[in-house]
Amino acid sequence: MMQLPVLKITAGFALAALLLVSACTSSDDNSSGSGSTTNQSPTGIWTGTDSVTGLSITGYIDSADEAVFMRSDGAQFVGPVTVSDSTLAATLTGYADFPNTFSDNSTYGLGTLNGSVTAGSTLTGTLSFTTNGGTAQSGSWSLNYSTLSTLTSSLSSVTANYTDSTTGSTITIDGNGVMTGQSATYGCVLNGSITVSDSSYDVYSVAFTWESCTGTFAALNGVQFTGLAALNNTNSPNVLTIAVAGANSTSKYAIVLSLSAS
Numbered sequence: 001m002m003q004l005p006v007l008k009i010t011a012g013f014a015l016a017a018l019l020l021v022s023a024c025t026s027s028d029d030n031s032s033g034s035g036s037t038t039n040q041s042p043t044g045i046w047t048g049t050d051s052v053t054g055l056s057i058t059g060y061i062d063s064a065d066e067a068v069f070m071r072s073d074g075a076q077f078v079g080p081v082t083v084s085d086s087t088l089a090a091t092l093t094g095y096a097d098f099p100n101t102f103s104d105n106s107t108y109g110l111g112t113l114n115g116s117v118t119a120g121s122t123l124t125g126t127l128s129f130t131t132n133g134g135t136a137q138s139g140s141w142s143l144n145y146s147t148l149s150t151l152t153s154s155l156s157s158v159t160a161n162y163t164d165s166t167t168g169s170t171i172t173i174d175g176n177g178v179m180t181g182q183s184a185t186y187g188c189v190l191n192g193s194i195t196v197s198d199s200s201y202d203v204y205s206v207a208f209t210w211e212s213c214t215g216t217f218a219a220l221n222g223v224q225f226t227g228l229a230a231l232n233n234t235n236s237p238n239v240l241t242i243a244v245a246g247a248n249s250t251s252k253y254a255i256v257l258s259l260s261a262s
Contacts (some may be wrong), residue, residue, distance in 0.1 A: 026117045036079060040086045041119040042067070043201055044149030045230055050127075050139045057141050059123070060228040060243065062205065062234050063198035067092075068228045069141075071205075071240050074100055076254045077111065077127070078227070078245050088117045095254030096247050099216050106133030110254040113141075148232060151202040158194060158204065158231055158240060162259035171259060173240075179208055188213040188220070205227040206242050222246050225255070237261040 021236060046059035056072040063082060069077040084199040096102050102109070109132050114127025114149025127139030155177045162171045167196040171181030173194055181190035192208020207226045210217070227244030238261040245254040251257075 037081045038084050040117050042081055042088060042117045042123065044200065045146040046123050046143035047146050048141060048143035050141050052139050057143060057230055059143060059228055060203050062203045062228060063201065066228065070243050070256060074256060076243055076245060080212050086116045086118060088115050088123065088125060089113065093254060098220070098253045098255045100131065102131045102135065104131055104133035104135040105149060106131040108132055138153060140231055148202050148230060151233060152195045153202050153204055155196060157233065160238065160261040162240060162261055164257045166258065186213050186215055186217040188217055202230050206244055220253060223253060
């Protein structure tokens with residue numbers, strides 16, 4: 001007679017344990033069913049057009065999601081992008097290509113880019129931008145992933161002597177990524193560096209300053225420029241395109257260098 005209560009208690013615990021396991025399993029299944037999705041990667045080189053202006057757009061995005069979008073009129077739109085699933089968003093600073101200005105004679109402004117990205121395929125977005133002179137601009141970008149993206153990157157690939165026709169600069173990059181150069185036209189002396197962001201992609205990080213500039217370019221003396229670069233080694237000679245922006249106490253500046261290897 002003393003055994004019956006023991007058997008009832010044991011059965012009770014067994015039933016409770018079974019219900020608990022069942023509840024946990026059900027909870028785990030629900031969690032698994034609502035698991036997080038994988039964000040699409042925007043890293044790479046993107047090319048296409050802005051249907052509003054009719055101008056071509058080239059974008060560089062590194063593995064840290066820092067982006068530079070260059071319009072064929074020289075304007076740059078710079079800032080970090082964020083991606084949730086396939087939705088892309090960015091707050092961008094826009095710059096006129098020095099020494100040029102926007103239509104209202106302003107040199108920079110702020111904007112947003114909202115759209116979507118499919119890794120290794122397409123990037124679309126709507127640009128809403130207002131210059132610091134108060135002029136609103138819009139854009140509608142449709143970009144495709146460039147095959148140059150997967151050429152990989154290395155310091156040995158960019159080690160060379162280069163010439164930039166726009167500034168008259170001669171720039172040397174050594175095997176350690178050290179950049180030195182000088183402009184015969186404006187006297188600018190360049191010192192900086194180029195580094196590999198992610199060797200799987202043809203996107204580099206660049207930082208440099210100019211000193212001793214004269215004339216129009218004197219405004220750039222001491223400005224710390226940072227940005228991104230990409231090497232096109234399908235050309236002969238190779239072309240290294242550098243897009244950088246910087247600021248001092250009086251203004252903001254951006255410039256694109258198209259460097260031909262010699």
